[in-house]
Amino acid sequence: MLNTAEKTTINRTLPSGYLNRDLSWIEFNQRVLQEAQDPNNLLLERTRFLAIVSSNLDEFMSVRVAGIQDQIRAGYTKKDFTGYTPSGLYKRLLKKVSKIITEQYRTFRDISRQLNKEGIYFTEYEDLNAAQKQAMEQYYQEIIFPVLTPMAVDQSRPFPLVHSKFVYLSVVLNRIDDDGNEPFFAILQIPYNLARCIPLPHRTNSKKRQFIFLEELIKQHIHTLFSGYTPIAVHEFRITRNSDLSINEDGAEDLLEEIEKEIRKRRWGSPVCLEVDKGIHPYALSLLQEEFEITDSIFEIDGPLDLNFLQNFAGSLKGYSHLSHRPIDPVYPMEFDENEDFFEVLRERDVLAYHPYESFEAVTDFVTQAAEDEHVMAIKMTLYRVSGNSPLIQALASAAESGKQVTVVVELKARFDEERNIAWARKLEKSGCHVVYGLIGLKTHAKITLIVRQEGQELQRYVHVGTGNYNDSTAKVYTDLSLFTSNHNIGLDASELFNQMTGYSTNYDWNAITVAPTNMSSTLFDLIRREADHASAGRPARIIAKMNSLSNQEMIDELYDASKAGVNIDLIVRGVCCLRPGVPGLSENITVRSIVDHFLEHSRIYYFENGGTPEVWISSADWMTRNLTRRIELMCPVYDPHIQKLVFQILHLSLEDNVKARFLQSNGNYEFMNDEKAPIRSQFEAMNVKKWKGSLPSI
Structure with a gap:
């Protein structure tokens, strides 16, 4: 059998052998977006999925894309093991992100139309009747106006700190009776501690539930904040900053204080991307670009900025239980x-x-x-x-x-x-x-x-x-x-x-568990190689691995070699997967599926057939480089035969899912399974766990 170094060299000569981690993440968020688009899902579940797409994208931009921008600024040009330079990857990611944002807001408009059919409306100010306008006038004066703080930008007042991921208004103004000099500019933060969607008073004899956006109400009353000036353009914008902490643990006398200091620094993290209202005033856009030093990662949004609010909105609606899954009533073990x-x-x-x-x-x-x-x-x-x-x-x-x-x-x-x-x-x-x-x-x-x-x-x-x-x-x-x-x-x-x-303790021979970064990688490699040996000898050989992400190159190479030796490998990877299945002569014995459904698939389970004497492990660790080398992780064997059967049943159910499972293709795309079997939705079937414990099949 080839040693790891030889195998890695050989596999690196195959440029199509790996999928890029960040592009794979985009594919994952696309799968979440598909759940928001799926008309077979309950409407408020679709709404929640759309909020998750937004939250996921925020974290991706503030951590992963921010890191790529740092590499570009540092002049780093080396290709990663998937063949991408930072600049090449960055350009492709921006195109992918732009596309997913466009789809995201197209989906928002579709969901809004479906909410309308249920009597739930996001209403424009001009569509309010007199009584509603009066109520909103009172709400603005009593609740909103006292907490607003307009911030002018001019020679004596430099651009104020703009916090990451908060929605702001850009305000372009003219002074009353001015003769056309350069316009004035101010910004205003939308208060995050007020409801983003304000319920409107019911119309007489109407069952409609109407809401108006907080920023819409502020825009309508923006003149109250600038007496003596005429607002000529008011638009939303939102900045996302680099949120990754850079902690000097070696030099920190008190780690807790050092981390508190770094958390405060997040407010001043480098701008990563800028979201702006579609049709934003050119003068406002030029000032924002200049202030944040952003030229390429600017996204024009056709709809309300920051769809994270949909999570709370969906949960706050009363009387629409038919639009959501019934809350699960977990059984006590x-x-x-x-x-x-x-x-x-x-x-x-x-x-x-x-x-x-x-x-x-x-x-x-x-x-x-x-x-x-x-x-x-x-x-x-x-x-x-x-x-x-x-x-x-x-x-x-x-x-x-x-x-x-x-x-x-x-x-x-x-x-x-x-x-x-x-x-x-x-x-x-x-x-x-x-x-x-x-x-x-x-x-x-x-x-x-x-x-x-x-x-x-x-x-x-x-x-x-x-x-x-x-x-x-x-x-x-x-x-x-x-x-x-x-x-x-x-x-x-x-x-x-x-x-x-x-304390201080090293060189321990573990009796049962496996620990990263000490010996988890080597143990997993040994387990995978053992399956390859079983397959080569004609003994039963199979690997089933369920995890959140797979991106470690050495681990992928070991799986490729096991596949070439004849091991059947079923991977259940919810998120990022850099392994490319179905490549002739490399990975034709490997399948990869992702299940995105009502619950977030989070368990890490590793099953090895072992020639007919199966071994089952549960773990905190995904097969990512950070988990295997930069974290203290744990992998624990399951010894009890009855529990082994239960864990296998959980894995088997995931493999049988033909409703929410999508299969990774060799080109990096994910596709639903098309079969004629009765539909099996693993998360719904898993609710019978109490029955399984009473009667389980043999492995």
Whole structure:
């Protein structure tokens, strides 16, 4: 068998062997947009998908595109492993982004028309009747006007700071009785703490629900802010800045303070792109371009800027339950429902919970029970993204206050959740928890809880390992797995992992789990190569891998070699995938499918046939370079045969999906499966998880 270096060299000679990560991301957001466009989806679900497209695009521009712009400014011209230079990729991305924005607003207009049919209207000011105009006049004077701050731009007042991702108005004015000198210019931020869509009073005998945009109402009253001047053009604009933090961890005396400082710097991040109203006044546009030093990444928008508001709008509508999916009523894991003593259950067997179909309350209750149990000596936990009012934080604080040893590894660098995590870290420290901020240069992305309990003369370890965050809010809309176990080897490894994260500990031989950046890559490579050996010897060989993203070149090369050896490989990759399937002589034994549906597919599951003795792993890690080399990640084996069957059933259901699964083609496009089988929608079928646990087929 070829060694990795040889294989990599050979594969690099195939220019069509890889898909570009950022272009693949565009394809992913296109799939989300397709869900917003799909007339078979419920209308408010389509509305939410459209908001997700907007949110995704914001993050992509502020992080990925911002990074490419930095490379161009630095004069970096080297091609990446997919064959793109930064400048070449940037030009192609701008075209793709421009196209998706155009489609996004075409979809918004279509959804608006469909909302009209349901009696829901976004109404123009001139279409209001007298009573509605009077009500809006009062609302403006009493609620809006007091919080508005017009900011003039002239020689004595330089351009004010424009915050990233907020909607502003550009105002071009003439002075009354002026004889035609250069116009005056001002900007005005649309208040983000007021409702973006203002409900209008009902017309008499009408069931219509009408809304007017906040910015529309402000535009109609803009003259009230500039006495002595005549507004001649008022248009919206929005700037997106570079939001990636650049933290000097080595030189930081206090990491928490360093991150707080960098968060504040985000306000002054380099402008990445500018969105403007279609038909914006040329004078306003020229001033904005000059101020932000933007010439190419300018997008003219035909509709309301920033469609993120649609998420809250869809959720705020009352009386339209028929336009949304019925909220899921997750079942409590039957193993803990039958016996509420977690420790007694786990001494007998492992337990797997499948969220959101099974309640995340089981995780919260596990930690809460440990906090209240007098025999529990210590609780150790990693926190990456936590909800705004997390019961887990309360339980950990309570445990510390009662005298237990509580250690929490808080990842302060979880992008866009930094401020919340800083707040939790401070609260936990005040309650007496030992709070650790992880290792320099590495994000702590592993999801693990260790509970140490005195039982007779011995200490027993109980462990929870998850594929998703300890976040009770996202657990309602993300698909993830939770493994609860008292397995001795997993417990030993969990103790060592926390020792490595909080102290000094190296050169440990892991008994069960696999950890990045230490040995996860090499373990995965060994598992993939073992399947290739089985295939070469005529033994059963198969890989099923479910993840969010696949972009690591070495991992792709290993999968290519396994495919060439005859291994059947089914990849279920929701987002970015740089592997190109279906290439003759390279990847004809590999399929890649993406499932985009009501819930966000988030679980990472890895299955290896192993010659007829299957191995199943769950993990916090995608197969991306950052996960394998720059993060503390965890991959845990599933030993219990019954749970192995359950996990296989989850994978099998994803492979059977012929409603929401799209297949990646060798040209980089995604297409729906066209078959004549009865429709199977995996996320809806997964709601029968309680039935599966009672009766499962053999693997």
